Amino acid sequence: MHIAVRRLLVPLTAGAVAFTGLTAPAQAAPQASGKNAAKWQATQLDAHGRIYNDQFDFTDWGLTVDTLIALKATGARPQIAEKSTAYVAAHVRSYNSLDDWGQPGVRFSGATGKLLYLAVATRSNPRNFGGFDLRAESLALMTTSGADKGRFQDQGTTDYSNTFGQSFNVLGLTRSGGVPNDAVKYLVKQQCDVGGFRLYPDAVATACDQATDPVLDPDSTAMAVQSLLAASKAGNKAAGRAARKGALWLLRQQAADGSVQGSGPTAAPNTNSTGLAGQALRAVGQSGLVGGANAQKLRAGAAKAGRWVQALQLTSNNAGQAGGDIGAIAYDQTALTDAQQNGITAANRDQWRRATPQALLVLARTGLDDIGE
Template sequence: MPVGLLALLLVGLLVGTLAAPTSAAAGRGWNKGECRRDRGVTVVVDFRRLDHRTVVRCVTRRVGDRFSGLDALKAADVRVRGVDGRKSFVCRLQGRPRAARDLNPGSGTYHENCKNNIPPASAYWAYYQARDGGRWKYSQLGAGSSRVIRGGFEGWSFHLGSGPVKPPRHDPRRPGRLGDLAGQARPVGTDGLRSARRSASWLRGELRAGRLPGPVGGTDWGLTIDALWALHTVGRARNEAAVATIADAVARHLDAYVGPDLYGDPGARVAGAMAKVLVAAVVAGRDPSSFGSYDLRREVLGLMQGPRGRQPGRFSDRRTGSDTSNTLSQSLSVIGLARTGGVPRSAVAFLRDQQCPAGWFRMYADDGGTCAAGLGRASTPDVDGTAMAVQALLVARATGMHSLDGPLDRALDWLVGEQADTGSYGGGQGTSAHNANSTGLATQALAAGGRRQATQAAVDWLRALQLNTGDVGGTPALGEQGAVAYDPAAYRAALAEGMARGLRDQWRRSTTQAVLGLTGESFLTLGSRGQSAASSAPEPRTPVEAADPAGMVDESSGTAGFCPDDDGVTVVVDSQELGDGPLVRCAPGSQPRNGLAVLHDAGIEVEGVQRWGAAFVCRLEGRPAPTEPLPLVGDDGYTESCVDTPPTGAYWSYWQADIGGEWRYSRLGADSSQVVPGSVEGWSFALNGAGAVPAPRVAPDPDEAAAWVGGNTGSVGSEQASGSP
């Protein structure tokens, strides 16, 4: 029995003995969504596999010192039922789980009747609490004995099965905080996103078997990972297919990059390279605990100096003869660990201590050096190091670290002050001249920190360095459109003389860095696909080739194609103008369920909006991607952040049909519908529908659809080439 479940038994929830809060009971004392002030408390109820929705309500009354978790549930008008024989256990919230549902926690069947037995450890409501901006913590007290955190979050998550108990999927953070950027649109214009797409096309052409060459041949794995990040932030099937290929190549050749092959020692480790691979695995959606032959998280943690080290919290090289670690490697280590379950406070503190009073971060943490000591390179301002440190501290703060507001504000103010009138930046030692590499990195930090005016100025400067079709015609640079020059001199030289072979490496580096700046993507959100960086622990999954429209399908649930009989529901997902071919899956079973449950049972990834949860479907199979510009009428380049209800010009329309019948537009949401076994559920992306909303192009008839259905992945062919945008 989980420790928290045992605590509930010992302490008790006192469901049947507590009086309802008086002020909340007298009329509605709650609002939808998170509380925006400290006086209330936000209640989150995540039904998870019960029906895939999440209820988020703000108790608007002022909460006292003795306001319990049960008081919060009742004040939020959440219906609570305990076990008849033991009132000390919550059995149902909002009527879930229903008595008719087979929860099957072990062998045979199980129906929760809320009579005399306490709920089993494999099917019960888990209780969590969190401070605003912090992380969900499993409560060791029952909700009747707990005391709410004023301005904080009360969370309930239904646990079903034998796996680990998981907290609510809703980020415990009030709107408006600087770190709450994961689901927000990036502060760049449409032109920057279009430029990034052109650069991504050029970068794909430079790849060879998922690799980018170095300046003197061979493979430059660090640069290759930079390309992975750049292509992922642009999105779209072709780029994600390249990301998957790069990730596979990196996984196969880790020893050549992280230390063993470089130093002829199986125990050699380069801290910066190991951290960079960890972040690459996160962005690519791979399992960092089993990437190639490495547990990346464990490896990175193993490079951190402990309390008895000379510099506790610093990630250092091991068995390499010297230590090349710096602020970039420290920042990447913090980002990678924070995005995979948590980062030690000493690591964040060491990074924070590299900041100098003026706001900038030094690149090299020499033993005994301080900002004022004047120890050569240790006291040199560095834009690159500062930009990476800002992003790392933002990620750390998003996972609950405190006392970072001041350092972040000083660093961002310094970056804004360092920006030239042109919008550009120089780097640090050796790269002090203004260049696309440093400007791209600084733009990431500015965008993540909400400095919109400075962000746009930097984006405009980067765009001016891009080779465009109108500029290269009739010049030696013809065919290189999309590439971004290192600086204006390199841009002019390319138009006059072409991209000299010896300088091509410089173009690859400047283009990869520029793409991240052009999109406004940062390491706070990169790879999150709309999920908050504050998630306490990832649920990694190794994707198949992203060019496959079924690339994100959970193959462990459902089967490909139409259901063979009435013991199941067929699901058709048609992304229409988004470009992927339609997808057909079967959700087996004849049990009562709604449309959201059918999507889950078919193995289709669903993402709702932050405000209303899965009551409004925002993404299916990752589309539209957070980085994907949608040409809305009146808002060309709109990107879907999944914060609030999608616009009527770009949303997933919901359809139902009988086998062999006609599609019917559903007037009910998928969380309210009742699905008939043997029927067909349809989802069709509606983009700028001036008239009738398009139904799925696959007919709800297996015979008529036979020409569409592809192989056993469940993907569906079309006249377009696979994965074309």
């Protein structure tokens, strides 16, 4: 995954197997399951409070931030979260730039927005996070004219900015003092009329419906929906309409068993996409943006997503050879079965610790617009 953060989490493998003919075991309360998952995820942090990838010898800053978001969403391991937050704050430039690699002047908009959101979610000072004013840095990366007006873009390098990064910047700015309307407008342009959002903006077709065969991405849609929900709460009516339309589109993508699939390499039912989508469904279903039967359907969809995710969590009753990793959530049924038979091995551990923090979001029962409040 590129340092610019193309998605909240990108699993290393796909190939999910749908539940067919299986009897699901009795499940614990969703929030308890979510907290157990977060506790396991906390064990993946090293003594510094970071996720370190031993296979490829690098600090995974994006996954470290994902882990912190999971801890704050569930309230698990507060002392570990505090230590990890301090470590990330001391290494802002290691994540949102290439300063460590001797390339000054490079700034990644996705990483900057994600750090800004982390500062808000951890109740840190976004204007002085490790000595950096992340609000100012985010705003400095926003294009102020032309077709890309309102877009947060990478500087000093190839631009990998996308809808995920746009959403994090809008979310972080909204929750830390206000977001420019142009930024919200640009995010809404990534939504096609049917309701879904594309992951990558098109340099030729600024608006989604003007693009040729745009790929609508459930993960990006769930992220954008929660970002726009925050902007709606701050008084932006257009953001509220887009969030409502996006949530209802997500509901239509959900399978009967509660699962949601992503796009591209994640285009099979998986806990990453299901966790994030379920979180968005619940957030909008409880927001008042949607009323009556549709609100009930969104909340019911979130509950179904939660049950599907829980069925892929390691528990004392189903762990088999993975008894040392109770609480972790598999990316899909194939991963769960393999762990039950062989344990979570060094070769596939990274997939588990990428799947778990995003999957548990539907179990935590709090939206990205609320974490830290």
